[in-house]
Amino acid sequence: MNITIKDVAKAANVSVATVSRVLNNKNNVSEEAVRAVNRAVDDLGYSPNFLGRDLRKSETKRILAIIGTTEQSFYNDVLRGMQDAAYVEGYDILIVTTRDNAEHEMHLLGMLFSRAVDGAVLLAPRLDSKTISDLSKRYRIAICLERLDIDDILCVTIDNERAGFDVTSYLIAKGRKRIGLITTKVRSQSSVDRENGYRRALKAAGIPYDEKLVYYGDYDLSSGTRGCEELMSLDSKPDAIFSISDTISIGAMTYAVQHGITVGKDLLFFGFDNITYSHMFMPRLSTVDQPCYLQGKTVIEKLIANMKTDTPDKSTYMLPHSLILRESTGD
Amino acid sequence: MNITIKDVAKAANVSVATVSRVLNNKNNVSEEAVRAVNRAVDDLGYSPNFLGRDLRKSETKRILAIIGTTEQSFYNDVLRGMQDAAYVEGYDILIVTTRDNAEHEMHLLGMLFSRAVDGAVLLAPRLDSKTISDLSKRYRIAICLERLDIDDILCVTIDNERAGFDVTSYLIAKGRKRIGLITTKVRSQSSVDRENGYRRALKAAGIPYDEKLVYYGDYDLSSGTRGCEELMSLDSKPDAIFSISDTISIGAMTYAVQHGITVGKDLLFFGFDNITYSHMFMPRLSTVDQPCYLQGKTVIEKLIANMKTDTPDKSTYMLPHSLILRESTGD
DNA sequence: TTGCCTATTGAAAACGATTAGAATTTATTG
DNA sequence: CAATAAATTCTAATCGTTTTCAATAGGCAA
Numbered sequence: 001m002n003i004t005i006k007d008v009a010k011a012a013n014v015s016v017a018t019v020s021r022v023l024n025n026k027n028n029v030s031e032e033a034v035r036a037v038n039r040a041v042d043d044l045g046y047s048p049n050f051l052g053r054d055l056r057k058s059e060t061k062r063i064l065a066i067i068g069t070t071e072q073s074f075y076n077d078v079l080r081g082m083q084d085a086a087y088v089e090g091y092d093i094l095i096v097t098t099r100d101n102a103e104h105e106m107h108l109l110g111m112l113f114s115r116a117v118d119g120a121v122l123l124a125p126r127l128d129s130k131t132i133s134d135l136s137k138r139y140r141i142a143i144c145l146e147r148l149d150i151d152d153i154l155c156v157t158i159d160n161e162r163a164g165f166d167v168t169s170y171l172i173a174k175g176r177k178r179i180g181l182i183t184t185k186v187r188s189q190s191s192v193d194r195e196n197g198y199r200r201a202l203k204a205a206g207i208p209y210d211e212k213l214v215y216y217g218d219y220d221l222s223s224g225t226r227g228c229e230e231l232m233s234l235d236s237k238p239d240a241i242f243s244i245s246d247t248i249s250i251g252a253m254t255y256a257v258q259h260g261i262t263v264g265k266d267l268l269f270f271g272f273d274n275i276t277y278s279h280m281f282m283p284r285l286s287t288v289d290q291p292c293y294l295q296g297k298t299v300i301e302k303l304i305a306n307m308k309t310d311t312p313d314k315s316t317y318m319l320p321h322s323l324i325l326r327e328s329t330g331d
Numbered sequence: 332m333n334i335t336i337k338d339v340a341k342a343a344n345v346s347v348a349t350v351s352r353v354l355n356n357k358n359n360v361s362e363e364a365v366r367a368v369n370r371a372v373d374d375l376g377y378s379p380n381f382l383g384r385d386l387r388k389s390e391t392k393r394i395l396a397i398i399g400t401t402e403q404s405f406y407n408d409v410l411r412g413m414q415d416a417a418y419v420e421g422y423d424i425l426i427v428t429t430r431d432n433a434e435h436e437m438h439l440l441g442m443l444f445s446r447a448v449d450g451a452v453l454l455a456p457r458l459d460s461k462t463i464s465d466l467s468k469r470y471r472i473a474i475c476l477e478r479l480d481i482d483d484i485l486c487v488t489i490d491n492e493r494a495g496f497d498v499t500s501y502l503i504a505k506g507r508k509r510i511g512l513i514t515t516k517v518r519s520q521s522s523v524d525r526e527n528g529y530r531r532a533l534k535a536a537g538i539p540y541d542e543k544l545v546y547y548g549d550y551d552l553s554s555g556t557r558g559c560e561e562l563m564s565l566d567s568k569p570d571a572i573f574s575i576s577d578t579i580s581i582g583a584m585t586y587a588v589q590h591g592i593t594v595g596k597d598l599l600f601f602g603f604d605n606i607t608y609s610h611m612f613m614p615r616l617s618t619v620d621q622p623c624y625l626q627g628k629t630v631i632e633k634l635i636a637n638m639k640t641d642t643p644d645k646s647t648y649m650l651p652h653s654l655i656l657r658e659s660t661g662d
Numbered sequence: 663t664t665g666c667c668t669a670t671t672g673a674a675a676a677c678g679a680t681t682a683g684a685a686t687t688t689a690t691t692g
Numbered sequence: 693c694a695a696t697a698a699a700t701t702c703t704a705a706t707c708g709t710t711t712t713c714a715a716t717a718g719g720c721a722a
Contacts, residue, residue, distance in 0.1 A: 015672045050445035052708030055382040055677050076402045095426035114381035221611050280552050280585055346702045383678030386707050
């Protein structure tokens with residue numbers, strides 16, 4: 001039914017070994033054989049079955065990128081970086097979504113256990129760090145955009161704690177005393193780290209931490225809106241709001257604008273990620289820029305390097321972030 | 332080195348055949364054997380090598396979803412629909428991006444030719460329709476969100492021509508006479524269809540087509556901004572602008588707002604896709620809602636059905652769209 | 663002609679699973 | 693208890709490649 005290497009061999013009047021050699025551009029094969037094989041391949045419309053090849057070679061040249069959902073628009077640059085790095089080494093990146101479900105994440109990692117891919121990058125791990133850490137002993141895994149509290153696994157990220165500290169310190173330097181935080185119920189390490197940075201900055205400035213000023217929501221626009229509404233209904237309202245993502249922050253800012261609050265003066269806003277939308281609307285949103293493309297590129301380079309060695313690199317790499325100051329903080 | 336089914340067989344003191352039967356939940360195997368095998372599997376931490384299994388079975392239970400970039404936020408719902416439909420049939424969806432490059436699209440389709448996946452869905456084909464049509468004769472391929480001008484391939488989409496007609500007719504009914512169109516240089520079938528609908532509506536209303544009113548740009552926000560700027564610098568300015576995506580339309584509207592144009596009165600805006608951002612900002616954007624989740628779900632159901640038969644369904648399914656009227660059209 | 667070296671080639675053994683079909687064990691029946 | 697049926701189990705073939713190793717052919721020197 002299907003055309004196999006045997007059919008090509010027969011048509012070209014050579015052995016399957018020779019066909020294989022031609023297909024893989026080995027040098028020890030005569031001009032004549034090359035021609036005959038290529039003709040047969042064309043005539044029959046043959047293309048090699050990767051299942052056979054991969055089984056024999058025990059490698060697939062494919063890497064899994066496990067994300068939560070494709071919604072987070074800044075993944076796009078990360079994935080571009082990953083693809084570019086993979087391309088130069090002859091790998092393909094397969095994207096797969098967990099829909100923020102740990103069980104499904106484990107199911108997808110099954111592709112790794114069962115050798116359907118050579119390695120995996122987790123971009124929004126929901127599994128607990130012990131599990132991931134154990135897996136990383138047997139398989140080629142890396143984390144990107146996040147880190148694990150157990151740090152015996154390859155990680156490429158930014159210093160989120162530091163970024164949270166930087167943002168909060170900046171708002172304090174602007175004379176703000178009651179700084180709200182809109183974060184997520186889901187305790188991703190990056191959210192926790194940003195929150196810790198926020199607390200450290202408060203402490204460093206001698207401002208007492210007030211749990212009422214912290215809102216725990218989801219990752220979407222409307223969650224930001226609800227968060228802002230909640231915080232602004234407090235008896236002593238915040239004078240600045242730091243959100244752990246631009247999407248959330250834009251949702252929050254929308255509430256303020258629609259309720260006549262002067263953004264950038266009465267209330268400052270600071271986001272995170274520097275997505276396209278963050279500078280398209282008035283007032284433009286101050287935010288933290290993280291090197292998405294570079295993180296993606298780096299994690300794949302390191303991961304592929306790890307595949308080639310018995311002594312894998314398990315370091316955590318923190319790439320530099322920067323604050324982008326715009327109208328939402330009165331800049 | 333790696334643990335194979337043989338190791339499990341040895342540890343459980345049975346043959347590989349029995350191990351395989353236990354692993355695949357066949358009924359003709361004794362309780363005792365099941366226990367022994369399961370224990371051995373746990374002890375050894377074995378998980379089956381899919382390359383071996385897939386080769387033998389000649390199926391992978393994986394379907395490729397080929398998109399342009401993950402940027403387009405409305406893909407998220409489509410992919411969710413695809414995954415849900417795939418899940419009930421035991422398939423996984425692998426997402427892969429062409430970065431809008433036909434050559435790379437062909438490379439990715441290689442996974443189909445080489446049997447690394449069982450089928451593929453094209454969500455933003457860049458290859459010419461002849462090529463795709465030919466491939467669909469040998470492989471299980473479907474199109475989603477788009478269609479081909481050659482219609483001998485499974486397609487799940489909306490009636491984009493009709494939608495373009497509906498939008499334009501609505502604007503005309505609102506008394507508008509000079510209706511601008513912001514579309515894309517890349518001639519995707521959906522863009523072409525929407526543009527054709529636009530023209531048909533003009534003609535039906537006896538309004539002459541004016542090529543100056545059509546701007547060809549990219550898919551992003553800033554392209555909308557540039558498009559609006561260009562159209563508004565015409566001697567006889569448009570009194571309404573239809574953009575082929577919300578992202579573009581929001582970019583366009585941003586230009587208007589920032590230049591003191593009263594949106595919804597001086598200038599009406601109509602978008603396409605009903606993305607989250609479209610109703611988050613004042614003025615809220617009127618747009619076309621297309622059933623993303625349903626299209627994704629449907630295309631996978633039909634594709635999997637096609638995999639089980641020798642007489643595949645090559646129909647084009649057009650699911651219903653609807654107009655969402657908001658402030659940008661004065662509603 | 664013979665021998666030796668090199669360049670090609672082919673036969674057959676992997677890779678790790680599934681699955682027919684044969685072989686064995688166990689249960690059932692007269 | 694023997695004969696038969698049913699339930700398990702095993703051996704070995706198979707999927708489509710790559711790759712080792714042996715075999716062959718051709719060229720060249722002696």
